[in-house]
Amino acid sequence: MRRDHFDMRVLFTIVLAMLILIPYYSTASAKGVWVLDKQWTEKRETEAGGDFHKGVVNVGPKSASLTVSFSKSGKNGYSGKATCQATWSAPPEIMKPGEIFKFVTSASTKGHDSRGGYHFYSGCSVLLYVTRLDKMGKSISGAGAAGIKNCAAGIGGGRATANCNESSDWKIPNGSPGEGLVLIPYAHGSGGTAEAHYKYIFSDNDKSVNQVGTAEDIRKRWDFWQDEYRYWEDNLLIPKEKKEKKMSEAKVKLERIKKSYVRKFGSPFPYRDYTVTQYPPQRPRQRDALRIYEDFKRIYGEYEKAEKKENGIIQRIKQFPPAVTTEADIQDREAATREKERWKEKLKPIKEEWANKYHTDYGPLKKPKIIPDPQHHPLDERVRRQVDEMEYKIKDGAYFEKPNTTIRFSKSPEQHQVEGEESNIAVDRSDEEEFQSLGRSYSRPEGHQNSTPGKNKDIPKGHTTKYGF
Numbered sequence: 001m002r003r004d005h006f007d008m009r010v011l012f013t014i015v016l017a018m019l020i021l022i023p024y025y026s027t028a029s030a031k032g033v034w035v036l037d038k039q040w041t042e043k044r045e046t047e048a049g050g051d052f053h054k055g056v057v058n059v060g061p062k063s064a065s066l067t068v069s070f071s072k073s074g075k076n077g078y079s080g081k082a083t084c085q086a087t088w089s090a091p092p093e094i095m096k097p098g099e100i101f102k103f104v105t106s107a108s109t110k111g112h113d114s115r116g117g118y119h120f121y122s123g124c125s126v127l128l129y130v131t132r133l134d135k136m137g138k139s140i141s142g143a144g145a146a147g148i149k150n151c152a153a154g155i156g157g158g159r160a161t162a163n164c165n166e167s168s169d170w171k172i173p174n175g176s177p178g179e180g181l182v183l184i185p186y187a188h189g190s191g192g193t194a195e196a197h198y199k200y201i202f203s204d205n206d207k208s209v210n211q212v213g214t215a216e217d218i219r220k221r222w223d224f225w226q227d228e229y230r231y232w233e234d235n236l237l238i239p240k241e242k243k244e245k246k247m248s249e250a251k252v253k254l255e256r257i258k259k260s261y262v263r264k265f266g267s268p269f270p271y272r273d274y275t276v277t278q279y280p281p282q283r284p285r286q287r288d289a290l291r292i293y294e295d296f297k298r299i300y301g302e303y304e305k306a307e308k309k310e311n312g313i314i315q316r317i318k319q320f321p322p323a324v325t326t327e328a329d330i331q332d333r334e335a336a337t338r339e340k341e342r343w344k345e346k347l348k349p350i351k352e353e354w355a356n357k358y359h360t361d362y363g364p365l366k367k368p369k370i371i372p373d374p375q376h377h378p379l380d381e382r383v384r385r386q387v388d389e390m391e392y393k394i395k396d397g398a399y400f401e402k403p404n405t406t407i408r409f410s411k412s413p414e415q416h417q418v419e420g421e422e423s424n425i426a427v428d429r430s431d432e433e434e435f436q437s438l439g440r441s442y443s444r445p446e447g448h449q450n451s452t453p454g455k456n457k458d459i460p461k462g463h464t465t466k467y468g469f
Contacts, residue, residue, distance in 0.1 A: 032204035034095040045192040055191030060231040066189035082111035082122030084189025097174040125152035133180030175202030234379040278400040303343035310336035
């Protein structure tokens with residue numbers, strides 16, 4: 001009886017151990033990947049108090065800028081500013097358990113104090129927080145938030161700048177289907193805090209890897225990189241060269257997203273691209289006008305080259321007395337003049353066709369002129385886009401001029417056209433007199449010609465005015 005009783009206890013212990021360990025090992029050995037589900041950024045700006053003004057924080061998916069300024073008026077007044085620039089490496093869209101994610105960070109801070117730099121302290125730090133979530137989206141008990149490698153740089157006591165560059169390896173954990181994982185690169189400075197959130201869902205279904213390219217995910221990534229592009233575009237604290245490099249990198253990402261959408265769904269990309277000038281769908285009349293103008297630009301470019309060559313030869317001959325001018329010099333000048341006149345003759349039928357069809361609507365053909373994009377108003381004017389004035393006019397770019405209006409990036413031009421008719425989105429008319437010819441009413445019927453009283457009233461049909469030569 002004792003032996004049987006002992007055997008039963010042993011058997012009970014083995015069964016109990018199996019019940020406890022089997023779920024653990026099945027979870028630990030579960031096959032699957034962490035798939036990026038959502039991306040977003042958050043920021044908190046330091047409130048104004050005492051001599052300090054409200055902080056200014058700009059945050060993107062891989063970087064943040066935090067600034068605070070302070071001042072005091074009066075006889076013993078002073079002023080100063082402290083800036084924190086932080087960068088970090090963004091995690092991939094798909095993370096495989098057991099692999100290593102290298103978290104690379106940099107933090108730099110600089111400050112100025114008119115009293116000599118001894119009266120304030122400015123810090124700048126970057127940290128990675130990792131939080132596990134259960135299937136309901138709640139933080140798993142015991143997992144908490146784990147900080148990974150703190151990169152900190154501080155100034156004070158007279159130091160004007162400080163820098164920190166560090167990296168650390170983080171082993172990607174396993175998970176069970178439906179669990180979540182949130183990686184939060186976190187930056188802290190005197191101006192406030194900035195966070196970039198990357199939320200992942202664990203899936204053991206191989207199809208989930210392909211779902212990273214679904215329409216909804218593409219839209220999320222599109223909005224994310226549009227935000228990144230605008231962050232660098234509006235950042236006033238970095239050199240122009242670095243700004244343009246970062247904007248170019250973001251634009252490459254956006255172009256890849258466009259191509260992946262077209263390749264996957266076989267249809268044109270439907271979302272608005274903030275990085276380029278917007279135009280409404282072109283009618284046949286606009287396309288024909290654009291064809292003529294493109295021909296004019298191409299031939300006018302050749303004409304300018306020939307004219308420049310002729311002027312160069314003439315200036316060279318004028319440098320010497322007529323007595324030393326050779327027959328070869330005269331022949332070169334005559335050949336250059338003939339070449340210029342040949343291109344000038346090619347321009348005549350283009351100008352005549354334009355005058356007969358589109359002179360009234362768009363004005364005369366003139367030397368192509370580049371102007372600042374009326375749709376584009378970045379904080380940093382150095383990176384403002386440039387457009388061809390006549391091309392902008394033909395394509396009716398003014399239809400999309402909505403200054404001081406926020407438009408979601410992931411809406412198509414057709415959606416914006418509907419919203420423009422139904423909503424109270426205001427179109428700035430303050431520059432209407434200057435840009436009155438930059439766009440026609442989008443509802444203008446086919447073949448309609450502008451009959452605005454007084455406009456081009458004294459210019460007869462077919463008149464060619466001046467063309468720059």
